[in-house]
Amino acid sequence: MNQVVLGIIIAFIFIGLILFFCVILIRLYFNKIRKYTELLHEKDLNFQKAVTKTVLETQEQVLNNISQDLHDDAGQQLTYINFQIENMKLDSPELEKILEPVSQSLGNLSKSIRSISHALNSQLLLQQDVIKAIITEIERLQKNNKIEIAFSFEEIEVKEFSDNEKIIIYRIFQECLSNIFKHAKASKMSVSITTSPHFKMIITDNGKGFNSADKKDKLSLGLTNMASRANSIAYQLDVESQPGSGTLIILSENKKI
Template sequence: MNNKYIALGIIIGLLFISLVILFCILLGKLYIKKIKEHNQKELDFQKNINEAILETQEQVLNNISQDLHDDAGQQLTYINFQIENLKFDSPELNSQLEPLSQSVNNLSQSIRSISHALNNQLLLQQDLLKAITTEVERLQKNPKITIQLDSEESIQKVFTANEKIVIYRIFQELINNTLKHSKATKIDIVVRAMPHFTLQVSDNGKGFEVNATTKQSLGLANMKSRAAIIEYQLEIKSKIGEGTTVILSENIK
C-alpha cells in the first residue's frame, strides 16, 4: 500500500515538474516573441524614419535640379546669346570671343548633366546601368583622374523605384567622396547582376582606418542607412596607403 502511495506521489511530482517545465518553455517562447516583435517595431520605425529622410533629400535634390535648369541654364543661354550678338556686331573680336563662347557652352552642358543627375524622375525613366554609364562618361572628362567602368551589357534585374534611386544616390556619393577626400588618380567601377546585384567602387587613394572613420562619418552612416531601406548591405574595405573598396550588394536570404 505504501509503495502505491509512493509511486503515485512520484507520478504526481513528475507531472507537476513537467507542467512547470512546460510553463517555463511557453513563458520563454512568449518572451522571445515579444522581444522579436519589439525589435521588429524598432526596425520598422527606423526604416520609416530613413524613408522619410530619403524622400526629403530627394525633394531637395529635385528642387535644386529644377533651379539649375530654369535659372542657371537660362542665365547661361542669355550670356551666350549676348556673346553671339557681340561677335556679329564686331567680327574683329571673333577670335577672342570664341573661347569664351565655347566655355559657356561647356558650362551649360555640365549644368544640364548635373541637373539630370539630381532629378529622380529622369532617373526612374531610364535604365539604371545607362544612368550610371552616363554619369561615368561625364566624370571621365576630368583629366586629373582615370575612371573605368566594367559592367555587363545589360542588367535583366527589375529594380523597384526605391532601389533605382538609392543605388544611384549611393553611387554618386561614393564617387563624390572619392574625388573630395581620397587623392586617388584612378577609380574602378564594377557592376554585376549575377548571381546577385553588386556595385563595387575601388580607388587607389590614400585610404583610411575603417573602424575609426565609420564612427564619425555622417556620409558613410547615411549610405548605410540608405542601403538598409532597400535591404542591401554596404561593405567598406580600406587601409591607409592602400586605397578603398566599397561594395553595395543585395542581402541574400
C-alpha cells in the same frame, strides 16, 4: 508495507506531474517572452524603416529642388550671357576671335550644368535605365584629367530594377564618387557592375584610404547614410579601407546565391 510503497509511488507521480506542469509553464513563459521580444524588434525595425524612408524622401526632394534651380536659374543665366556674347560678335566682328573661346567655355559649362541637373533629378532617373545613367555619368567624369576612371559591366540577363532600387543604387554611386574626388586624392579608380545572378557594384580607388573600422570616419564620409539606403532596399554595403591602401566599396543584393 504495500500501502507505504503505493503511497511513495503516488507521491513520486504527483511530484513528477507538478514538475512536468512547471516545465510546461516555464516553456510557455519563455515562448511568450520570445514572441514579445520579436514583436518589439519588428516594431523597432518598422519604425527605423519609416524614419529612413522619410529621410530618403526628404533628401530626394532637396535634390530635385536643386536640379530644378540649376535648370531654371543657372541654365537660363548662362543662355542669356551667351546670347549677349553672340550679339557682341555681331556688333564688333573684330572681337569674334577673342570672344569665341569664352562662348565655347559657356557652352561646355551649360552642358555640364544640364548633365548635373539631370543626374540630381530622380524623376528623370526613373525614366531611364540605371546602368545607362551610371555609364553617362562616368563618361562625363572621364573628361576630368585629374583621375583615371575604368569601367566594366557584365549583364548575362537583363535585370529589372524597382524605382527605389534605381534611385538608391544611383545615389550610392554618386556618393562614392563624390568621396573619391573630394577626399581620396586618388589618381585611379574603377567601377565594376554585374547583374547576374544578383546585382553587385564594386568601386575601388588607389587613394589615401581611411580606417574603415572608425565610426567617425564612416560618419564623416556619409557611409552610414549609404548603408541605411542600401538596407532600405535589402542590399548590403561593404567597405574595406586602410590608411595608405585605397578603398574598396561593394554594393550587392543581400541574397544568398
